Amino acid sequence: MKTLGLFRHAKSDWHDAVARDFDRPLNGRGRKGAKLMGRHIREDGRTWHRVLASPAVRVAQTIEIAGEGSKSRLPVEWDRRIYLASSATLMDLLREQEGDPGAIIMVGHNPGFEDLIFDLVPEDGQDALRNIVEEKFPTATYAVLELEIDDWADVEGGCARLVHLMRPRDLDPALGPKASPRED
Incomplete structure:
Protein backbone atom coordinates (compact mmCIF):
# COMPACT_ATOMS: atom_id res chain seq x y z
CA MET A 1 0.00 0.00 0.00
CA LYS A 2 1.11 3.57 -0.77
CA THR A 3 -0.11 6.85 0.71
CA LEU A 4 -0.65 9.99 -1.34
CA GLY A 5 -1.26 13.41 0.16
CA LEU A 6 -2.63 16.29 -1.88
CA PHE A 7 -2.31 19.81 -0.50
CA ARG A 8 -3.76 22.54 -2.69
CA HIS A 9 -2.07 25.94 -2.48
CA ALA A 10 -3.72 28.50 -0.24
CA LYS A 11 -5.84 31.45 -1.41
CA SER A 12 -3.98 33.65 -3.86
CA ASP A 13 -4.16 37.36 -4.49
CA TRP A 14 -6.10 38.12 -7.67
CA HIS A 15 -5.61 41.85 -7.03
CA ASP A 16 -1.82 41.66 -7.25
CA ALA A 17 -0.83 43.02 -10.66
CA VAL A 18 1.73 40.35 -11.55
CA ALA A 19 2.37 39.73 -15.21
CA ARG A 20 1.99 35.95 -15.04
CA ASP A 21 -0.40 33.67 -13.18
CA PHE A 22 2.65 31.62 -12.12
CA ASP A 23 3.90 34.60 -10.05
CA ARG A 24 0.65 35.28 -8.17
CA PRO A 25 1.28 35.40 -4.38
CA LEU A 26 -0.96 34.47 -1.46
CA ASN A 27 -3.35 37.02 -0.01
CA GLY A 28 -3.90 37.58 3.73
CA LEU A 36 -3.77 26.68 9.95
CA MET A 37 -3.51 23.78 7.51
CA GLY A 38 0.21 23.37 8.17
CA ARG A 39 -0.60 22.89 11.84
CA HIS A 40 -3.34 20.39 10.93
CA ILE A 41 -1.01 18.40 8.67
CA ARG A 42 1.56 18.16 11.50
CA GLU A 43 -1.13 17.15 14.00
CA ASP A 44 -2.47 14.55 11.53
CA GLY A 45 0.79 12.75 12.30
CA ARG A 46 1.46 11.06 8.99
CA THR A 47 5.05 10.61 7.91
CA TRP A 48 5.76 11.86 4.40
CA HIS A 49 8.80 10.47 2.61
CA ARG A 50 8.77 12.82 -0.37
CA VAL A 51 7.36 16.26 -1.16
CA LEU A 52 6.62 17.06 -4.81
CA ALA A 53 5.50 20.59 -5.59
CA SER A 54 4.70 23.06 -8.31
CA PRO A 55 7.23 25.90 -8.30
CA ALA A 56 4.48 28.55 -8.65
CA VAL A 57 4.89 31.41 -6.16
CA ARG A 58 1.60 30.67 -4.38
CA VAL A 59 2.65 27.03 -3.85
CA ALA A 60 6.10 27.96 -2.56
CA GLN A 61 4.55 30.46 -0.14
CA THR A 62 1.99 27.87 1.01
CA ILE A 63 4.77 25.37 1.76
CA GLU A 64 6.89 27.97 3.55
CA ILE A 65 4.05 29.21 5.76
CA ALA A 66 2.59 25.75 6.39
CA GLY A 67 6.03 24.48 7.39
CA GLU A 68 6.74 27.22 9.94
CA GLY A 69 7.22 25.69 13.34
CA SER A 70 7.88 22.24 11.95
CA LYS A 71 10.85 20.55 13.61
CA SER A 72 11.76 18.53 10.56
CA ARG A 73 11.30 19.50 6.98
CA LEU A 74 11.78 17.32 3.96
CA PRO A 75 13.46 18.89 0.98
CA VAL A 76 10.92 19.87 -1.65
CA GLU A 77 11.29 18.45 -5.13
CA TRP A 78 10.04 21.24 -7.40
CA ASP A 79 8.54 20.02 -10.65
CA ARG A 80 7.15 22.50 -13.16
CA ARG A 81 4.94 19.77 -14.63
CA ILE A 82 2.74 20.00 -11.51
CA TYR A 83 1.85 23.62 -12.34
CA LEU A 84 -1.75 23.42 -13.61
CA ALA A 85 -1.23 19.72 -14.45
CA SER A 86 -3.98 17.39 -15.56
CA SER A 87 -4.80 14.24 -13.64
CA ALA A 88 -3.02 12.19 -16.33
CA THR A 89 0.18 14.22 -15.90
CA LEU A 90 0.02 13.88 -12.11
CA MET A 91 -0.41 10.10 -12.43
CA ASP A 92 2.58 9.98 -14.79
CA LEU A 93 4.67 11.88 -12.22
CA LEU A 94 3.69 9.39 -9.53
CA ARG A 95 4.48 6.42 -11.77
CA GLU A 96 8.03 7.66 -12.37
CA GLN A 97 8.94 8.01 -8.67
CA GLU A 98 12.15 6.20 -7.84
CA GLY A 99 13.38 4.84 -4.53
CA ASP A 100 9.95 3.50 -3.64
CA PRO A 101 8.84 6.06 -1.01
CA GLY A 102 5.88 4.78 0.98
CA ALA A 103 4.19 8.18 1.26
CA ILE A 104 4.30 11.14 -1.12
CA ILE A 105 2.65 14.50 -0.62
CA MET A 106 2.05 16.76 -3.62
CA VAL A 107 1.47 20.49 -3.30
CA GLY A 108 -0.16 22.11 -6.30
CA HIS A 109 -3.28 23.20 -8.07
CA ASN A 110 -6.80 22.53 -9.19
CA PRO A 111 -8.46 21.28 -11.28
CA GLY A 112 -5.72 18.64 -11.47
CA PHE A 113 -5.91 17.57 -7.83
CA GLU A 114 -9.68 17.30 -7.84
CA ASP A 115 -9.62 15.33 -11.09
CA LEU A 116 -6.87 13.07 -9.72
CA ILE A 117 -9.10 12.18 -6.77
CA PHE A 118 -11.99 11.43 -9.13
CA ASP A 119 -9.75 9.22 -11.25
CA LEU A 120 -8.12 7.34 -8.36
CA VAL A 121 -11.13 6.91 -6.05
CA PRO A 122 -13.98 4.86 -7.52
CA GLU A 123 -17.40 6.48 -7.43
CA ASP A 124 -19.90 4.46 -5.44
CA GLY A 125 -22.20 7.23 -4.24
CA GLN A 126 -21.54 6.22 -0.61
CA ASP A 127 -18.14 7.85 -0.05
CA ALA A 128 -18.88 10.96 2.01
CA LEU A 129 -15.38 12.42 1.51
CA ARG A 130 -15.47 11.94 -2.26
CA ASN A 131 -18.90 13.57 -2.28
CA ILE A 132 -17.42 16.65 -0.58
CA VAL A 133 -14.71 16.82 -3.27
CA GLU A 134 -17.43 16.65 -5.92
CA GLU A 135 -18.86 19.85 -4.45
CA LYS A 136 -15.48 21.61 -4.38
CA PHE A 137 -11.81 21.12 -3.53
CA PRO A 138 -11.09 24.61 -2.16
CA THR A 139 -7.76 26.33 -1.69
CA ALA A 140 -5.53 24.96 1.10
CA THR A 141 -7.49 21.69 1.24
CA TYR A 142 -5.54 18.64 2.38
CA ALA A 143 -6.53 15.14 1.26
CA VAL A 144 -5.00 11.74 1.98
CA LEU A 145 -5.49 8.72 -0.25
CA GLU A 146 -4.44 5.13 0.35
CA LEU A 147 -3.51 3.37 -2.87
CA GLU A 148 -3.83 -0.40 -3.15
CA ILE A 149 -0.52 -0.75 -5.00
CA ASP A 150 2.96 -2.01 -4.14
CA ASP A 170 -13.54 22.90 8.73
CA LEU A 171 -11.01 24.24 11.24
CA ASP A 172 -12.01 27.93 11.18
CA PRO A 173 -15.40 28.93 9.74
CA ALA A 174 -14.03 32.44 9.09
CA LEU A 175 -11.92 30.88 6.32
CA GLY A 176 -15.04 29.60 4.56
CA PRO A 177 -16.46 30.82 1.28
CA LYS A 178 -16.88 34.52 0.73
CA ALA A 179 -18.93 36.26 -1.89
CA SER A 180 -16.17 36.97 -4.41
CA PRO A 181 -15.90 36.74 -8.16
CA ARG A 182 -12.86 34.41 -8.06
CA GLU A 183 -12.27 31.47 -5.71
CA ASP A 184 -8.85 30.08 -6.55
Missing part, protein backbone atom coordinates in the same frame (compact mmCIF):
# COMPACT_ATOMS: atom_id res chain seq x y z
CA ARG A 29 -6.63 34.96 3.94
CA GLY A 30 -4.35 32.52 2.12
CA ARG A 31 -1.52 33.08 4.60
CA LYS A 32 -3.93 32.36 7.48
CA GLY A 33 -5.23 29.24 5.76
CA ALA A 34 -1.72 27.95 4.98
CA LYS A 35 -0.64 28.38 8.61
CA ASP A 151 4.89 0.24 -6.54
CA TRP A 152 4.21 3.80 -7.71
CA ALA A 153 4.66 2.52 -11.27
CA ASP A 154 1.33 0.70 -10.79
CA VAL A 155 -0.81 3.81 -10.22
CA GLU A 156 -4.03 3.51 -12.19
CA GLY A 157 -7.60 4.69 -12.04
CA GLY A 158 -9.73 3.24 -9.26
CA CYS A 159 -6.83 2.05 -7.08
CA ALA A 160 -7.38 4.35 -4.08
CA ARG A 161 -9.55 5.21 -1.11
CA LEU A 162 -9.92 8.76 0.17
CA VAL A 163 -9.25 8.38 3.90
CA HIS A 164 -8.87 11.98 5.10
CA LEU A 165 -10.06 15.38 3.90
CA MET A 166 -9.70 18.70 5.66
CA ARG A 167 -10.55 22.18 4.41
CA PRO A 168 -9.55 25.42 6.15
CA ARG A 169 -13.23 26.20 6.82
Whole structure:
Protein backbone atom coordinates (compact mmCIF):
# COMPACT_ATOMS: atom_id res chain seq x y z
CA MET A 1 0.00 0.00 0.00
CA LYS A 2 1.11 3.57 -0.77
CA THR A 3 -0.11 6.85 0.71
CA LEU A 4 -0.65 9.99 -1.34
CA GLY A 5 -1.26 13.41 0.16
CA LEU A 6 -2.63 16.29 -1.88
CA PHE A 7 -2.31 19.81 -0.50
CA ARG A 8 -3.76 22.54 -2.69
CA HIS A 9 -2.07 25.94 -2.48
CA ALA A 10 -3.72 28.50 -0.24
CA LYS A 11 -5.84 31.45 -1.41
CA SER A 12 -3.98 33.65 -3.86
CA ASP A 13 -4.16 37.36 -4.49
CA TRP A 14 -6.10 38.12 -7.67
CA HIS A 15 -5.61 41.85 -7.03
CA ASP A 16 -1.82 41.66 -7.25
CA ALA A 17 -0.83 43.02 -10.66
CA VAL A 18 1.73 40.35 -11.55
CA ALA A 19 2.37 39.73 -15.21
CA ARG A 20 1.99 35.95 -15.04
CA ASP A 21 -0.40 33.67 -13.18
CA PHE A 22 2.65 31.62 -12.12
CA ASP A 23 3.90 34.60 -10.05
CA ARG A 24 0.65 35.28 -8.17
CA PRO A 25 1.28 35.40 -4.38
CA LEU A 26 -0.96 34.47 -1.46
CA ASN A 27 -3.35 37.02 -0.01
CA GLY A 28 -3.90 37.58 3.73
CA ARG A 29 -6.63 34.96 3.94
CA GLY A 30 -4.35 32.52 2.12
CA ARG A 31 -1.52 33.08 4.60
CA LYS A 32 -3.93 32.36 7.48
CA GLY A 33 -5.23 29.24 5.76
CA ALA A 34 -1.72 27.95 4.98
CA LYS A 35 -0.64 28.38 8.61
CA LEU A 36 -3.77 26.68 9.95
CA MET A 37 -3.51 23.78 7.51
CA GLY A 38 0.21 23.37 8.17
CA ARG A 39 -0.60 22.89 11.84
CA HIS A 40 -3.34 20.39 10.93
CA ILE A 41 -1.01 18.40 8.67
CA ARG A 42 1.56 18.16 11.50
CA GLU A 43 -1.13 17.15 14.00
CA ASP A 44 -2.47 14.55 11.53
CA GLY A 45 0.79 12.75 12.30
CA ARG A 46 1.46 11.06 8.99
CA THR A 47 5.05 10.61 7.91
CA TRP A 48 5.76 11.86 4.40
CA HIS A 49 8.80 10.47 2.61
CA ARG A 50 8.77 12.82 -0.37
CA VAL A 51 7.36 16.26 -1.16
CA LEU A 52 6.62 17.06 -4.81
CA ALA A 53 5.50 20.59 -5.59
CA SER A 54 4.70 23.06 -8.31
CA PRO A 55 7.23 25.90 -8.30
CA ALA A 56 4.48 28.55 -8.65
CA VAL A 57 4.89 31.41 -6.16
CA ARG A 58 1.60 30.67 -4.38
CA VAL A 59 2.65 27.03 -3.85
CA ALA A 60 6.10 27.96 -2.56
CA GLN A 61 4.55 30.46 -0.14
CA THR A 62 1.99 27.87 1.01
CA ILE A 63 4.77 25.37 1.76
CA GLU A 64 6.89 27.97 3.55
CA ILE A 65 4.05 29.21 5.76
CA ALA A 66 2.59 25.75 6.39
CA GLY A 67 6.03 24.48 7.39
CA GLU A 68 6.74 27.22 9.94
CA GLY A 69 7.22 25.69 13.34
CA SER A 70 7.88 22.24 11.95
CA LYS A 71 10.85 20.55 13.61
CA SER A 72 11.76 18.53 10.56
CA ARG A 73 11.30 19.50 6.98
CA LEU A 74 11.78 17.32 3.96
CA PRO A 75 13.46 18.89 0.98
CA VAL A 76 10.92 19.87 -1.65
CA GLU A 77 11.29 18.45 -5.13
CA TRP A 78 10.04 21.24 -7.40
CA ASP A 79 8.54 20.02 -10.65
CA ARG A 80 7.15 22.50 -13.16
CA ARG A 81 4.94 19.77 -14.63
CA ILE A 82 2.74 20.00 -11.51
CA TYR A 83 1.85 23.62 -12.34
CA LEU A 84 -1.75 23.42 -13.61
CA ALA A 85 -1.23 19.72 -14.45
CA SER A 86 -3.98 17.39 -15.56
CA SER A 87 -4.80 14.24 -13.64
CA ALA A 88 -3.02 12.19 -16.33
CA THR A 89 0.18 14.22 -15.90
CA LEU A 90 0.02 13.88 -12.11
CA MET A 91 -0.41 10.10 -12.43
CA ASP A 92 2.58 9.98 -14.79
CA LEU A 93 4.67 11.88 -12.22
CA LEU A 94 3.69 9.39 -9.53
CA ARG A 95 4.48 6.42 -11.77
CA GLU A 96 8.03 7.66 -12.37
CA GLN A 97 8.94 8.01 -8.67
CA GLU A 98 12.15 6.20 -7.84
CA GLY A 99 13.38 4.84 -4.53
CA ASP A 100 9.95 3.50 -3.64
CA PRO A 101 8.84 6.06 -1.01
CA GLY A 102 5.88 4.78 0.98
CA ALA A 103 4.19 8.18 1.26
CA ILE A 104 4.30 11.14 -1.12
CA ILE A 105 2.65 14.50 -0.62
CA MET A 106 2.05 16.76 -3.62
CA VAL A 107 1.47 20.49 -3.30
CA GLY A 108 -0.16 22.11 -6.30
CA HIS A 109 -3.28 23.20 -8.07
CA ASN A 110 -6.80 22.53 -9.19
CA PRO A 111 -8.46 21.28 -11.28
CA GLY A 112 -5.72 18.64 -11.47
CA PHE A 113 -5.91 17.57 -7.83
CA GLU A 114 -9.68 17.30 -7.84
CA ASP A 115 -9.62 15.33 -11.09
CA LEU A 116 -6.87 13.07 -9.72
CA ILE A 117 -9.10 12.18 -6.77
CA PHE A 118 -11.99 11.43 -9.13
CA ASP A 119 -9.75 9.22 -11.25
CA LEU A 120 -8.12 7.34 -8.36
CA VAL A 121 -11.13 6.91 -6.05
CA PRO A 122 -13.98 4.86 -7.52
CA GLU A 123 -17.40 6.48 -7.43
CA ASP A 124 -19.90 4.46 -5.44
CA GLY A 125 -22.20 7.23 -4.24
CA GLN A 126 -21.54 6.22 -0.61
CA ASP A 127 -18.14 7.85 -0.05
CA ALA A 128 -18.88 10.96 2.01
CA LEU A 129 -15.38 12.42 1.51
CA ARG A 130 -15.47 11.94 -2.26
CA ASN A 131 -18.90 13.57 -2.28
CA ILE A 132 -17.42 16.65 -0.58
CA VAL A 133 -14.71 16.82 -3.27
CA GLU A 134 -17.43 16.65 -5.92
CA GLU A 135 -18.86 19.85 -4.45
CA LYS A 136 -15.48 21.61 -4.38
CA PHE A 137 -11.81 21.12 -3.53
CA PRO A 138 -11.09 24.61 -2.16
CA THR A 139 -7.76 26.33 -1.69
CA ALA A 140 -5.53 24.96 1.10
CA THR A 141 -7.49 21.69 1.24
CA TYR A 142 -5.54 18.64 2.38
CA ALA A 143 -6.53 15.14 1.26
CA VAL A 144 -5.00 11.74 1.98
CA LEU A 145 -5.49 8.72 -0.25
CA GLU A 146 -4.44 5.13 0.35
CA LEU A 147 -3.51 3.37 -2.87
CA GLU A 148 -3.83 -0.40 -3.15
CA ILE A 149 -0.52 -0.75 -5.00
CA ASP A 150 2.96 -2.01 -4.14
CA ASP A 151 4.89 0.24 -6.54
CA TRP A 152 4.21 3.80 -7.71
CA ALA A 153 4.66 2.52 -11.27
CA ASP A 154 1.33 0.70 -10.79
CA VAL A 155 -0.81 3.81 -10.22
CA GLU A 156 -4.03 3.51 -12.19
CA GLY A 157 -7.60 4.69 -12.04
CA GLY A 158 -9.73 3.24 -9.26
CA CYS A 159 -6.83 2.05 -7.08
CA ALA A 160 -7.38 4.35 -4.08
CA ARG A 161 -9.55 5.21 -1.11
CA LEU A 162 -9.92 8.76 0.17
CA VAL A 163 -9.25 8.38 3.90
CA HIS A 164 -8.87 11.98 5.10
CA LEU A 165 -10.06 15.38 3.90
CA MET A 166 -9.70 18.70 5.66
CA ARG A 167 -10.55 22.18 4.41
CA PRO A 168 -9.55 25.42 6.15
CA ARG A 169 -13.23 26.20 6.82
CA ASP A 170 -13.54 22.90 8.73
CA LEU A 171 -11.01 24.24 11.24
CA ASP A 172 -12.01 27.93 11.18
CA PRO A 173 -15.40 28.93 9.74
CA ALA A 174 -14.03 32.44 9.09
CA LEU A 175 -11.92 30.88 6.32
CA GLY A 176 -15.04 29.60 4.56
CA PRO A 177 -16.46 30.82 1.28
CA LYS A 178 -16.88 34.52 0.73
CA ALA A 179 -18.93 36.26 -1.89
CA SER A 180 -16.17 36.97 -4.41
CA PRO A 181 -15.90 36.74 -8.16
CA ARG A 182 -12.86 34.41 -8.06
CA GLU A 183 -12.27 31.47 -5.71
CA ASP A 184 -8.85 30.08 -6.55
